[in-house]
Amino acid sequence: MTVRNERGMENTRKRKAQAAIEYLTMYGWAIFVILLVIGILLTVTRMLNTEHCIFKPSTFTCGDINPAATLDALGSVKMYLRMVNNQQNPIIISKVACIRGSRESKVDDFPSAWTALQGYTDPSPQPGENTVTVNPGGAIDFKGIPCYELPSSTSKSPLPIKMANGQLFNGIVVVKYRLYNDFSGVEREAVASVATTVNK
Numbered sequence: 131m132t133v134r135n136e137r138g139m140e141n142t143r144k145r146k147a148q149a150a151i152e153y154l155t156m157y158g159w160a161i162f163v164i165l166l167v168i169g170i171l172l173t174v175t176r177m178l179n180t181e182h183c184i185f186k187p188s189t190f191t192c193g194d195i196n197p198a199a200t201l202d203a204l205g206s207v208k209m210y211l212r213m214v215n216n217q218q219n220p221i222i223i224s225k226v227a228c229i230r231g232s233r234e235s236k237v238d239d240f241p242s243a244w245t246a247l248q249g250y251t252d253p254s255p256q257p258g259e260n261t262v263t264v265n266p267g268g269a270i271d272f273k274g275i276p277c278y279e280l281p282s283s284t285s286k287s288p289l290p291i292k293m294a295n296g297q298l299f300n301g302i303v304v305v306k307y308r309l310y311n312d313f314s315g316v317e318r319e320a321v322a323s324v325a326t327t328v329n330k
Contacts, residue, residue, distance in 0.1 A: 181298075185322045189217045190305075192322060193269050199277070199299045199328045206290035207277040207328060211303055213320070214269040220310035223262045223270065224317065228277035228324075230291050230301040236280050237304050243278045243288040244306075263310065277301060293328045300325045 183192035193212035200208050209228040215221050225244040227237050237243055246260045264270050277299070278288035293299060303322040308315065 181326045183211065183322055183324050183326075185213070185320055187320060190214065190320045190322075191216060197303075197322075197324050197326045199293075199326045200274075201293070201295060201328060201330050202274075204290075205292045205294075207293050207299060208274040209272065209277055209299075209303060209324070210274065211272045211322065211324065212269050213264070213272065213305060213322070215264045215266055217309075218266055220263050220265045220268075221307045222310055223264060223305055223307045224260070225306045226272055226275055227304045228275045228301060229304065230277060230279050230299070239284045240278075240280055240288045243280065245275050272303070275303065295328060295330050297328050298325060299328050 181196065183197045185191055191214045193214040197212075198210040200210065202208055207228075225246055227243045227245065229237060229243065262270055277291045279291050280288050291299075291301075301324055303324055305320045305322070306317050307320060308317050
């Protein structure tokens, strides 16, 4: 074999090896990107469809009982939720609202969307008020809070949310409270982002 033939074969091998490496690199990156996109889509889908209950501010939690949404006889959604006070002060809760979506800033425009705390006896209401005091580390179980869809115009009334059994409710629970030792009367707001499957 001549030197020229040996160099030619060597160059051919190098070109084939280079082509193979380029082929693997190009398709390797393509497969990596496809797998990355699939992973992101699966993660986002799980996050959107996962049942959860997260309070803001984080000084409140939903406790050891998961939120539950049930249907009344008319097919309207009612929310059951445990709120734990992790603050160092007692709080006085005056009202609560359950809204589909995340429009807590608009809830004050619709007084009929709020539920007063009449009939809550544990912890006991303040004398002469429809409020409930929750001590540090204590909890309150909100039972059967009606959930509403807020209209776009304040001239209309909020409508009870109608859903079917097994559908996923995504919304918020807004709690109005004040600190026990705060005599300014400033009302504060805790907002829970809630996602739960509706059951009969």
